[in-house]
Amino acid sequence: MAEAYYLHVTDKLRDVLLTDDTAWVNDNGKLPAERELAQRFETTRVTLRQALAQLEGEGRIHRSNRRGWFVSPKRLEYDPTRDAGFNDYVRDQGRLPRTEVLSVSTSSHPPAAKALGLVADQTFYHIRRRRYVDERAVLVESLWVVPERAPGLLDERFDFSLWKLLREKWNLRLSHRSISMVSEALQGADARELGVAAGTAGLNICRTILDGDQRPVEYDEEHWLHDALSIRVELKQHR
Amino acid sequence: MAEAYYLHVTDKLRDVLLTDDTAWVNDNGKLPAERELAQRFETTRVTLRQALAQLEGEGRIHRSNRRGWFVSPKRLEYDPTRDAGFNDYVRDQGRLPRTEVLSVSTSSHPPAAKALGLVADQTFYHIRRRRYVDERAVLVESLWVVPERAPGLLDERFDFSLWKLLREKWNLRLSHRSISMVSEALQGADARELGVAAGTAGLNICRTILDGDQRPVEYDEEHWLHDALSIRVELKQHR
Known part of the structure; x- marks a missing residue:
């Protein structure tokens, strides 16, 4: 009762x-x-x-x-079957996107190497960013880019779309994407950079991206506040 | 440091x-x-x-x-673009599914009514179940079925596939599905029925299902342990 x-x-x-x-x-x-x-x-x-x-x-x-x-503000909706860039789908929903670069470095990252089918000590360009919707920090992300695909990338600015940059400057087609989404408890730097307590519910989105010739291009990992995003898929089937 | x-x-x-x-x-x-x-x-x-x-x-x-x-056991993978039934995708991954019926009743549920475009006090058949993978309880779910679509449904058994039942006995085509997935913190009965503390990270999957004539059939809501499921989508695009 x-x-x-x-x-x-x-x-x-x-x-x-x-x-x-x-x-x-x-x-x-x-x-x-x-x-x-x-x-x-x-x-x-x-x-x-x-x-x-x-x-x-x-x-x-x-x-x-x-x-x-x-x-809480209305959740953003993200359709993995379209996988549009952050700036595009935020603006399409009448909201204001902003990206802040936290760090840029060169490092190895065995999980990225494994996902992309590379040797464990493969070196990546590693970009870490925090992203905002209507000035609320909603996600932190790490991007690991294969240097051979985009030589000189670290001289660029990363407060806009990385995918656009890769397409326009290095002529890469981001054709094959494997997207995996899991609930998580936010910990350590991810929780702190989002201003929440360790253990707070979050959403983790990982992408493994290959180009049109199936060559590895990029691996990225987003950590979202759990109340900021809804994954949404519409199906019309004829069974 | x-x-x-x-x-x-x-x-x-x-x-x-x-x-x-x-x-x-x-x-x-x-x-x-x-x-x-x-x-x-x-x-x-x-x-x-x-x-x-x-x-x-x-x-x-x-x-x-x-x-x-x-x-933790390996996560199950769920592809919302296929949206196969639980028994099918669990077995396809070499795991053992089991379903336990917790309660069966008739009640209104305004969120289900709203999602299906019905009046708020619409009455539903409400089935609550707990589902297991390899005998670990991984999710609890509520299903709200529009009685007009499946008269006499409550006389059936619900420890197997509801969708199969709706297709085979009432000849319903579950054609239009809107699937929404959000991270959540498990609370109340959901947490207790999964044997975890209130506030534990979880994953919530809701489906709104219409038949081939766009008539409302069913609304369901699953609450998963956060470490039991990975949502996975593969894209091959030509951009």
Whole structure:
């Protein structure tokens, strides 16, 4: 019975979030304080917190350091069957993309080498970036590019589309892509660079990219905030 | 520097997990005790635990109640562009599927109604199940079926494929599918039925299914353990 009741409060709170009622959510997307929410729903703080945790798990609200609970922005939608570039699919959804370069180096990375079918000590150009949607940091990513495919790449700027650069400057066709997506718990540098606690739920997207002649070009790994992205596929089949 | 060092230990431990060396992992997939691991890697318990947390976040190992750390079974791969039934894609990967029915009822569910374009108080057949791979519980799911599409459905057994049943007994073509996948933090009944702590990273897959005449048939929602599944899409494009 206790559980049924907390789910009842969760449902009521979820309904409130789906309206634009400013009695509940202020212009900054902030919810009233927990004490006030508990009063409005005529429930205890314990039950209220269960409901808030449920909605946080669903990605509908998030906590901001000591400033309380906020409604999470609408999730971006990503269709892996199209695999458009970040800037394109963010803009197509009426949102503002931005990319910040965190580091550029040359290094080996055995998982990238393995995915691309190269020897374990293969050297890569390694670019690490943080990406924003409407000025909220939503992902950090590492890109490992095979130097033979794009000699001199490290002299370029990386705060725009890498794929566009590879296509336009090195005439590479990014034809074969294997995309793998798993849920993860964000740890270490990934969590810190996204401003969340270690262990926070995240989404990991890895791509292995070969060119039109099946030569290895790039391996990349994105770590997303769990509430920022929805993977979406539409199927029309005739079975 | 402290972080670089814990990542170094993580890399060494990850390498060990990729071998089948019984000096490291026993027949049950259990790792040595933390104290012993710290000694073997000549590191502190604190650093070792950071490395273990990183590998847990990646889904490579998991903790089992008081019994220590275990290597996680290989992830199942799910290709949303094929969207085969659970029994089929589990068996195709040489694994053993099993389905347990948790509850069967009739109820309304506004999110299902909204997804299917029905009125909010639409009544559904609601089936809740837990599914296993090689006898490990990997997901819990709720299925909401439009009663008009499959009258008498609740008299059937649900420990096999629902889609097969709908196709064979009610002659339904499950033609149009919208599949949405998001990372989540498992909460409440979902976490408990999977035997993990509330807040554990999970993967949520929702499907909205219409028949060949675009009539709403079914809405379902799966909650997966985050280390049990990898979503995988292969693209061959000519750009």
